[in-house]
Amino acid sequence: MTRLPWIVDTRVHRTRYTALLAPCTAIAVTIVGALILMSIMGVPPLRALYYLYAAPLSGRYNIGEVLLKMSPLLLIAQGLAIGFRAKVWNIGAEGQLILGAIGGSLLPIYFNDSQSALMLPAMVLVGASFGMAWAAMAAFLRARFNANEILVTLMLNSIALQLLYYLVSGPLRDPFGFNFPQSALFPDAAMLPILVGGTRVNVSFFIALIATALAWLLVRRSMIGYKLEVGGTAPNAARYAGFSEKQAVWLSLLIGGAAAGLAGVFEVAGPLGQLQRVISPGYGFAAIIVAFLGGLNPVGILFAAFFMAVILVGGDIAQTAAGVPYALNTVLQGILLVTYIAARLFVDYRVRLRPPAPASEAQI
């Protein structure tokens, strides 16, 4: 009988700081990895360090960009983390974001000269409902037919993207837009107010912070959050207590869908100002990384979203200043996720060499 030469067992001793170990390792490895990568591409390490991590935090405009990118990441990650804690794996935030953007665009496109103060609240409502409806498909299929929500939400992303392409080149295309695949520009009433002059950061940042506070309340203080957590950590205990699994699936996916849909509305009503073919640079996927990097903890996610936004903006700066390829951002996100998952293994488990078998055992 052959056996692996090592043993993996659960670590027993944990302190309050154990939880911080994995994300900090992942962040450190990502920083070092980025420097090595950029050095290979011919950027001196110190300059790479500056572009990626210092430049995003210097100057009002750049900080504004960081906060602007942080808002959707934070919003979506908080929504997803609630479901992830219940072990409902919604991988479809990108699609739900797109649907939210589509839903939020309908009103300003059809009422293009409206000056109504109700415009924005209505857009938010419609957009969030669209995101929820998109996630509800996965919830229904899981609750009714036990269809795996990972596959369903993942595939719905592609459908959402194709739907967007169809709409911006057909029904929702700007009739005076020279056939460009984009909608008419939104009226002022449909645009989010800018927070600080000279930047693009808007009130969506505040809303993301409020969502963080609400997520904290839900996770730490509410009975709903408690039920979701029990369902995630001990499904048999949830069944024993009579907490409905279907309800957990529905709630998780609807909350995630609403948050992603809201982020979609904020993109079109914020930096974009119209519906176009590209709405998000993969916020829906990056938010999954943010949620895990933050330990599925509302406060941790706040910091994780900030770091992710920094490397996103840093990557953009490095692209323009040092000419590194666009793929850098994706690679950095990949490093972050993979090292985080690997670090979690070593934090949660102990890997050691299998001691040589005693002689008597070998005899029988």
Next chain:
Amino acid sequence: MKADVATRERIKAPELREPLLELAGVTKSFPTVVANADVSLTVHPGEIHAILGENGAGKSTLMKMIYGVLTPDAGKIRWRGEDVSIRNPAHARSLGIGMVFQHFSLLETLTVGENISLATRDTAARLAPRIVEIGERFGLPVDPRSLVHSLSVGQRQRAEIIRCLLQEPALIIMDEPTSVLPPNGIPPLFATLRKLAAEGCAILFISHKLEEIRALCHTATVMRAGRVVAKVDPSNESNETLARLMIGHDLPRSHRTAPHPGDRPAMELRNLNHQPEDPFGTRLKEIDLPLYPGEIVGIAGVSGNGQRELAAILSGETVLPALERAALVIDGNPCGDVDAGARRKLGLAFVPEERNGRGAVPEMSLTKNVLLTAHRLGMVRRGMIAFDSARAFAEKCIKEMDVRCGGSDAEAQSLSGGNLQKFIIGREIRLKPKIMIASQPTWGVDVGAAASIRQQLIDLRDQGTAILVISDELEELLEMADRVHVLFRGRLSPPIARSEASTGLVGSYMTGDFLSAESSRKAVLA
């Protein structure tokens, strides 16, 4: 031919009466408790030595140190006259120390031979003749080619013991081996143990069943609160004197009055038939069982005869299809298709046999574990959890049930099995249920606490709760229940009234005698 030498040595050893294992001044502390303080113990070859003590008395810690799972903080372990420090279980096994655990570690989809081969470096085929040989020598008949899931609990235990014996141990530690056996399974086990002892193998026998210790063991070391309080010859002691040594005072006797059952069943099973999803589960057939307020009904039987399935159906963790909803009636309403949460709203409480992961969330504090089922008692206000009232409930429960733990913030998984069981039972009793289903209510709980749990269940009955107790421990059912049914292969026996219930009658039902009686009665009627 190393094995022969070892056997010969062992046969010689009892005559020499050189101690096999000696512990001197062994101490082990954990952050919150001193689990073992200055423990000394001497075991001779061929001796069956009982370790007797309440839960938390330090028996398990002591055994873990002997088996190399834990290392002592202070003190000496001497093996065959030499000081040793046992590094890990593999080292313990190489010294000749084996252990048979209370809960088996056999894989159900493999054969006995394959399971045993996992622990060794040999193939199942080459082990088979040795398994048969050991089985014959020690009266442990088990076919190495049979699949584990098809075996009874007793057969599984035999497989575990054989796995242990293959290592040629000079000392075997047995952790509550009788707790999983039916009454008629215990004498063969004892015969095996006596045979082993006669061949020179020493046995450390952990148990809280005083009768068994008196019948089997040569010596008993009694532990209380981490210390050895006495070393006695159990055959010279009575149950009462042993219990007094173990808990420090007389065993509380349960006092019960005649039951006053209500007229209308609080819960009733009507011709329940159920095929479980689990392919290794037991199919329940034609079960009729009314449960009246103010009575305790006991379900006896060897585990694996449908108890698990029955409990899950009663609790609502297994929901019946809508068409069969009338098979389970609560307070006159068909409820078979209603989930556990809705049944709890109707006044049902349930103590499952698994504590961690089912009756409690291992990673959560006791306060949060209170919320699991007690959240309806005003612990949720406008959707928000009132942690102070949950904490007060937890602290009350800890105090009144004498749960030994690090307070209401301690994680459920940090408690010993018996203490967590006390907590869960305490929580469910304090829900003031109309119907209480308790599965193995005192499993792993020490005698003193078990008596208190039984008394609390009897008191609950007197307040008009309908109680169903499913238990492997026959004595417990005979003490508490107003009538007893037996589950055998998914069928429920006719009731045995308390006045007629005896170990002999219930024991014969446990092997299915009621089925033939029933069929002959039907034949007569026809």
